[in-house]
Structures are given as structure tokens and as C-alpha cells.
Amino acid sequence: MRTYVFFLLCCLFASAINAQKPVSIALRPDAPEPEARAANVLRLYLQQITGQPVPLQTTEKVPDGYAPVLLGKHPALQQFGLQQPPALPGDAFFLExxxxxxxxxxxxxxxxxxxxxxxxxLLGCRKYSPRDSFIPDIQNLQLPDYPPTVETPAFPYRELHYEPAFDEGWARWHKLKTRRDKDADWGLFVHTFQHLCPAELYFVEHPEYFAWNGAQRSPGQLCLSNDTVRQIVTDALREKIREKPDAKYWSVSQNDNYDYCKCPRCAAADLRYGSPAVPCLVLSTRSPRHFPIKQSPHSPTSTRQAPRGIKPAKNVSVCLCSIECNRGESIEDGCADFARDVRAWSALTNHLMIWDYVVQFRSYVSPFPNWHTLQPNLQFFRQHGVNMVFEQGVRARPLEFSDMRAYLLAKLMWNPQANMDSILTDFSDRYYGRRGRLSGHPSTG
Ligand SMILES: [Zn+2]
Incomplete structure (x- = not known):
């Protein structure tokens, strides 16, 4: 009998604990806009999960009888024994x-x-694609215990060029640059000499502004050691910056071909510094004296090799692209010259952007067996201090496993050490095969 009573009391105690306090969201009265926005997002989803209204509390003390999600440096943290969050860089967050x-x-x-x-x-929600989400049904939601944890992105700039990432909600969920932010942040994006010193405008009267290919001047690239060309580019850039003053990035970069100028002056600079990248680098290094912004020389194979005896200015970001690499192997195993150039540039600058290719362009629906290279390549970039990553897929759909590719790459761009097998198993079970067996409901949110 005594055992039975004890068991009964235990059950009552457990049920008192499990009779969960309703979840609420606690926002400090002077919360900044990002916290208020995050609170509204959280509220929307918690209401879908619980099927109940979730109060948004904006008082300094959390009212008794609630299990709150507190946002930011809330004055009620001590009420629940929670830590003061540390100072955090952009995009990073602290959870407890x-x-x-x-x-x-x-x-x-x-x-x-x-x-x-x-x-x-953590509560079980997923956003597999812009069209396929999973929201669990949890009537008595219990917020999880979680050790104090800071998450910081492996790459401060993360842009994914696959169709799902063009959806604002999907991109935000997966912590990627949204299309709207990208358009606002970039003044000029890539292959910009054609805009800064257009051949249509100058080539007929001034072929000397353009690249000498050993036999003649060619309008495909500029002669970057020509002082007039440098002035034209600088003036054009100044004008474009005046038109879009809030943009953070301005690409000063070669046109989309492998040519470069081999005139005596450019060739002398190449010889002196050991790389045809230098005339472009000198131009971009010169420009920041006029413009307090970042610029990005985009380096195709011909100008990709790091120079000696010169460094990029602090507000210049060098962009390397991996288009010629063999995608059957990781970059370190199968593209030794690109790996060499990443290592060499990373010794010269803390501002290194990689334009990485993860798609083949000949047939978008054909199998492209590069899955085993995605994680080691991002780990390699991280290891060498790359701070901006652009993963080049294709916006069109349907593609070969495009939703799954985008999902995996988004996770790995945030954390290249993430467990890839778990990510793919979770995705494939729910997206392709086993969703119908799970409790909960798909959501179009
Ligand atoms: Zn030249």
C-alpha cells in the first residue's frame, strides 16, 4: 500500500511537471527591431506547433505560470537562472x-x-524546400534543456545560387544571404570591366585601352597598366557608387574569359610580381584611396596565381573561382593548382572569397556525382580563412536532387563540420519517403 501511495504521488508529481506551463515569448520592453522581428517569427511557428495562441510578453518580469523563450539581454534572465549572453558578432547567436x-x-x-x-x-521543425516544410504537432510543448552555446558561422558571407535560396523565407531559415540583401549589398557583382570601361564605347578609337594578345588588341579585357584606363575605371566606379551609396561591395573584375593583357608594361608587372593578377590588384588597391569600400577582383585561371611582393589593401577582397576543377575529387585531391592558389592568397589577405562550382551545366537533370566533394571543399575553404563563399548551382528547376543539394549546402556553409549523413538521412526520409508515417503535418509556411 505504501509503495502504491508513493507511486501515486510520484505520478502526480510527474504530471504536475508535465502539466506544462504554457510557452510564451518574453521580449524586453526596449527590444531592438531584430529581436522584435525574431519574436514574431517564433510566435508564428510556436502557434503552429502547439495549435494554441502564444503570448508575447513585453514586461521586465515574466509573469508567473509561463515557460518563456527570452530574447536578448532580457532583465528576467536571472529569474530562470539563465546566463547573460556574451557579445556576439553579426549572424552569431547564443542559446541556453x-x-x-x-x-x-x-x-x-x-x-x-x-x-x-x-x-x-531542435523542436523538430524543418524547411526542406520553399514548398516542403515539416511542423510537428506538440500540444504540451516543453522547451528543451540546452547547454550555453555560441554558434558562429564558418563563413561570414554565405550565398547559395540554387533555386530554393531565391525564396526569402527559405534563405532566412537556412541563414543565407537573401536575394533582397544581396541586391542591396552589391553595387557591381562580377565581370565588371565591361561596365566600367565598355569596349563599345572605347575600342574603335582607343584600341590601346584593351588587352594585347601577342598579335593584336582584343576588346575582351583591359590593359590595366594604361593610366587612362585606370582613370576611366576609377571615374566610372565613383559615379556608380554615387548612384548607389549604401552598397557594401563593388566588384572590380575581369570580363568572363581567360584573356589578359600581354603588352610590355603589363608583362613587366607580371614578371616582377610573378602573376598576371597584379595589374588588376594594383587597380583595385588604388581605388580604395578614393572609395572606402570593399572591392573584389574576380580571378579566372589566367590571373588566379597569388603574386609575390605585394598585398591587397585591407578593404580589397580577392575572389577566386574554381570553374576548371575536376569535380570527381575534392579540391585538395583533384585540383592541386587551385588549392595552391587558395593557400597562397590566404597568406596575403583575410578577405578571400571563393566562387565555387557545384553543378554541371550540360544537363541539369543528369546525375552529377560530386556529393562526396562538397563537405571537404568547404572544410578546406574554412581551414584557409576564406570569409565569403558563393556556391554556384543553377536557379532553374527541376534539377538533379536540387532541393536536397541546396539543403545540404546551406547546412555545410554554416558549419562544414556538420554530420552530412544525418542531414541527408533526415532529408531523404521525410522529403522523399517517410513523411506520411510521421506525426505532425506538412506546412506550406
Ligand atoms: Zn597592358
Whole structure:
């Protein structure tokens, strides 16, 4: 009998614990806009998960009887034994779950919202594609215990050129640059000499502005050691910056071909510095004296080799592209010259962007067996201090496994050490095969 009573009391105690306090969201009264926005996103999803209204509390103290998700440096953190979050760089976030409460704090404009998406994934939510999400049904939602954790992206700039990433909601969920932000941030993106010193405008009267290929001048590239060309490019750039003053990045980069100028002056610079990249680098290094912004010389194979005896200015970001690499092997195993150039440039600058190709362009629906290279390549970039990654897929659909490719790449761009097998198993089970067997409901959100 005594055992039975004890068992009964235990059950009652357990049920008192399990009679969960309703979840709420606690926003400090003076919350900045990113936290208020993140709170609204979280509320929307928590209401879908629980099927109930979720209160948004904006008082300094959290009212009794709630299990709150607290956002930012909320004055009620001590009420639940939660830590003060540390200072966080842009996009990074801090999570802690304790005593039935959960804290999300983020850096910059997006960190808190990214933390919200990570909590939602901890609760079982997924956004497999812009068209396929999974939201679990949990009536008595219990916020998880979670050790104090800071998550910082492996690459501060993450852009994915696959169709799902053009969807604002999907890109935000997966912590990627959205199309809207990309358009706002970039003044000029790539292959910009054609805009800064157009052949249609200058070639007939001034062929000397353009590249000497050993036999004649060719309009495909510029002669970058020509002082007039440098002035034309600088003036054109100044004008474009005046038209779009809030843009962060301006690409000063070669046109889309493998040519480069071999005139005596350019060739002398190539010889002196050991790379045809130098005339372009000198131009971009010169420009920041006029423009306090980042610029990005885009380096095709011909100008990709790192120079000696010269460094990029601090506000110049060098972009290397991997278009010629064999995609059957990782870059380190199968593209030794590109790996060499990444290592060499990383010794010269902390601002290195990689334009990486993860797609083949001949037949978008044909199998492209490069899956085993995606993770080691991103790990290699991370290892060598790359801070901007552009993964070049294709916007069109349908493609060969394009939703799964985009999903995997987004996860790996945030954390190249993530467990790839778990990501792919989770995706394939729910997206392709086993969704119908799971409790919960798909969502179009
Ligand atoms: Zn030249």
C-alpha cells in the first residue's frame, strides 16, 4: 500500500511537471527591431506547433505560470537562472535552455532570428524546400534543456545560387544571404570591366585601352597598366557608387574569359610580381584611396596565381573561382593548382572569397556525382580563412536532387563540420519517403 501511495504521488508529481506551463515569448520592453522581428517569427511557428495562441510578453518580469523563450539581454534572465549572453558578432547567436525557459540572443541584424530557426529545428521543425516544410504537432510543448552555446558561422558571407535560396523565407531559415540583401549589398557583382570601361564605347578609337594578345588588341579585357584606363575605371566606379551609396561591395573584375593583357608594361608587372593578377590588384588597391569600400577582383585561371611582393589593401577582397576543377575529387585531391592558389592568397589577405562550382551545366537533370566533394571543399575553404563563399548551382528547376543539394549546402556553409549523413538521412526520409508515417503535418509556411 505504501509503495502504491508513493507511486501515486510520484505520478502526480510527474504530471504536475508535465502539466506544462504554457510557452510564451518574453521580449524586453526596449527590444531592438531584430529581436522584435525574431519574436514574431517564433510566435508564428510556436502557434503552429502547439495549435494554441502564444503570448508575447513585453514586461521586465515574466509573469508567473509561463515557460518563456527570452530574447536578448532580457532583465528576467536571472529569474530562470539563465546566463547573460556574451557579445556576439553579426549572424552569431547564443542559446541556453534551463529550468523550463530558453534564451536566444543574437548579433547583428539577423543573429536572433537565426537562433530562432535553430530552436525550431531542435523542436523538430524543418524547411526542406520553399514548398516542403515539416511542423510537428506538440500540444504540451516543453522547451528543451540546452547547454550555453555560441554558434558562429564558418563563413561570414554565405550565398547559395540554387533555386530554393531565391525564396526569402527559405534563405532566412537556412541563414543565407537573401536575394533582397544581396541586391542591396552589391553595387557591381562580377565581370565588371565591361561596365566600367565598355569596349563599345572605347575600342574603335582607343584600341590601346584593351588587352594585347601577342598579335593584336582584343576588346575582351583591359590593359590595366594604361593610366587612362585606370582613370576611366576609377571615374566610372565613383559615379556608380554615387548612384548607389549604401552598397557594401563593388566588384572590380575581369570580363568572363581567360584573356589578359600581354603588352610590355603589363608583362613587366607580371614578371616582377610573378602573376598576371597584379595589374588588376594594383587597380583595385588604388581605388580604395578614393572609395572606402570593399572591392573584389574576380580571378579566372589566367590571373588566379597569388603574386609575390605585394598585398591587397585591407578593404580589397580577392575572389577566386574554381570553374576548371575536376569535380570527381575534392579540391585538395583533384585540383592541386587551385588549392595552391587558395593557400597562397590566404597568406596575403583575410578577405578571400571563393566562387565555387557545384553543378554541371550540360544537363541539369543528369546525375552529377560530386556529393562526396562538397563537405571537404568547404572544410578546406574554412581551414584557409576564406570569409565569403558563393556556391554556384543553377536557379532553374527541376534539377538533379536540387532541393536536397541546396539543403545540404546551406547546412555545410554554416558549419562544414556538420554530420552530412544525418542531414541527408533526415532529408531523404521525410522529403522523399517517410513523411506520411510521421506525426505532425506538412506546412506550406
Ligand atoms: Zn597592358
Amino acid at each position: 535552455g534551463k529550468n523550463g525557459a530558453f534564451l536566444i540572443a543574437g548579433g547583428g541584424g539577423m543573429g536572433t532570428e537565426y537562433g530562432v530557426y535553430t530552436l525550431l529545428e
